[in-house]
Amino acid sequence: MRTPLFVFLLFSGSLFSQTKLIAHKSHSGSDASYSADAYPDNFGEIAPRIKKIKLLKNNCIVEFLDWGQNDTVCDHPYFTGQYTLDEIKRFYPSSTEFIGFEGKFFNKVVAPPAEKKNSLYLLALILFLGGASIFVFKPAK
Amino acid sequence: MTRALKINVLVFVLLFTLTLPFPLHFIQHPAFSYEHIFIWLEQGICSVIGFNCDFQGHLYSDSPDLLVHTFFLVLISPLISWPLLKIRWLSPELLNKLYLLVCSYTLAFFLMKYGFDKVFKHQFYSPEPNILHTPFGKLDKDILYWSVMGKSYSYSLFSGLLEVLAGMLLFFRKTRKLGALxxxxxxxxxxxxxxxxxxxxxxLSSFLLLLSLLILLWYRRELLAFFIRENAVICRPEPEISLNFRLKRLIRFTLIFYIFFESTFLAFSTANFNDDNYPRPKFHGAYAVNGEHMLLAKELGLKQGTEIKRIFIHRQAYFIVQTAEDRFIDFAFRYLPGKNGIQLRNPQKTELYFQQNPGLKLEFQYHNNKQRVSLNKLAF
Structure with missing residues (x-):
């Protein structure tokens, strides 16, 4: 039950699709104190928010956000050793870069869960190859 | 349309599309890597000609930077097009085909992207509780429109499907005219x-309208004959490129597949096919504040005598208070892991805890004393 909760907490922030100004007015109500740099959304489209995550000592991490802000979090529930690095990566957008995690901890041996994102890429690859072979090798009229 | 004008249009469309830092999910748009080079170049030109360009450092929606950038591209397109005029292999057939395909596929990409965003309810999302409790007259036109659209799933689905259909019709030679219309x-x-x-x-929407006009311009004779002159319509055959037909099919299939994949990637990767039904974060909602709340106002650093009427938890981690005069003050916050609370990102780092028993209460620390405010969760 915890995994889906974490996933929606993460993605719930990145599913809004709006302009920077509408993103601001959505919580502040007006355009006073508006700063375009504070929002990654653009052209009424969604933008990925967390760019990279760096592991510090003492189970603290720094989240580097898309619009130049950094956020240091200690004892983050993902990074207390109960998840493997592969599991943690599934909680973040595929483009997120992980720094300083190599060989640190996260050695928990668990049955590998279904890799949702990887399976999506695999499905896309199968669909592409299947579709391309049908479409490309179909005899010309 | 002359050869020079066609090349000019082609260069401008490609430059604009490739330099617009449009958010993508499957791959990052390359423009994010070099947008600063353009801004730096354009800033230099502005200072040389003595024009005061109000640059902010990013090519975002309708920013002065994007406006200057667009003018800059309009100006440099003829310069880049000029040497291309003399290239021999750029035959009239190839040029015509490229003109049609670049305009059609670029327009189709944006239509599919925005269309699927509407279908999955990612663009016009359900309005936040603080917006729903704001007096109608106090909302600006843009957020008002966005919120009204967000209240109807069927309209969002309809307008999204219309855009997806228009995009799909643009992919194929036989349906391109209808797609352009x-x-x-x-x-x-x-x-x-x-x-x-x-x-x-x-x-961006002006650019997309221009693209649809450019495609319609190609079919102008057939369309004029059909709609205005009421003549028999003789369709001009689309130019063909002399390329292996399998290779042409592979290129077309790859482009269409990528456009579909990029447009639907976020929905599939998050399994969110209707944002209205997607779970909201903890405590999300609107709460009426009962009784003593002056200490909460003080703790939040609000003006003396401020009366807090309601509080809201916004989906993107904002704690918002609504005063008796319908003023809204927002504080970004983070969830406290393992606790039933949040920490505001204000200088005091105020910690607020939601207590369910007895009755819903908001607990916070004030001068080393624990204070509580009674809340009523409001429907919205």
Whole structure:
């Protein structure tokens, strides 16, 4: 039950699709104190928010956000050793870069869960190859 | 349309599309890597000609930077096009085909992206509780429009499907005319909304309307004959490129597949096919504040005597208070892991805890004392 909760907490922030100004007015109500740099959304489209995550000592991490802000979090529930690095990566957008995690901890041996994102890429690859072979090798009229 | 004009149009469309840092999910748009080079170049030109360009460092929706950038591309396109005029292998057939394909596929990409965003309810999302409790007259036109659209799933689905259909029709030779006509109607409507409601996607929507016009311009004779002159319509055959037909099919299939994949990637990767039903974060909602709340106002650093009427938890981690005069003050927050609370990102780092028993209460620390405010969760 915890995994889906974490996933929606993460993605719930990145599913809004709006302009920077509408993103601001959505919580502040007006355009006073508006700063375009504070929002990654653009052209009424969604933008990925967390760019990279760096592991510090003492189970603290720094989240580097898309619009130049950094956020240091200690004892983050993902990074207390109960998840493997592969599991943690599934909680973040595929483009997120992980720094300083190599060989640190996260050695928990668990049955590998279904890799949702990887399976999506695999499905896309199968669909592409299947579709391309049908479409490309179909005899010309 | 002359050869020079066609090349010019082609260069401008490609430059604009490739330098616009449009958010993508499957791959990052390359423009994010070099947008600063353009801004730096354009800033230099502005200072040389003594024009005061109000640069902010990013090519975002309708920013002065994007406006100057667009003018800059209009100016440099002829310079880049000029040497291309003399290239021999760029035959009239190839040029015509490229003109049609670049305009059609670029327009189709944006239509599919925005269309699927509407279908999955990612663009016009359900309005936040603080917006729903704001007096109608206090909302600006843009957020008002966005919120009203967000209240109807069926309209969002309908407008999204229309855009997806227009995009799909543009992919194929036989349906391209119809796709261009439909895209023109859709984009004209979008552009009018953006101007009338002050939504900051005016430059991009103008560009997309221009693309649909450029495609219609190619079919002008057939369309004029059909709609105005009521003559028998003789369709001009689309130019063909002399390339292996399997290779042509592979290129077309790859482009269409990528456009579909990029447009639907976020929905599939998050399993969110209707954002209205997607779970909201903890405590999300609107709460009426009962009784003593002056200490909470003090703790939040609000003016003395401020009366807090309601509080809200916004989906993107904002704690918002609504005063008796319907003023809204927002604080970004983070969830406290393992606790039933949040920590505001204000200088005091105020910690607020939600207590369910007895009755809903908001607990916070004030001068080393624990204080509580009674809350009523409101329907919205």
């Amino acid at each position: 439909l895209s023109f109607g859709v984009m004209l409507h979008v552009l009018m909304i953006n101007f009338a409601y002050g939504i900051e996607v005016k430059i």
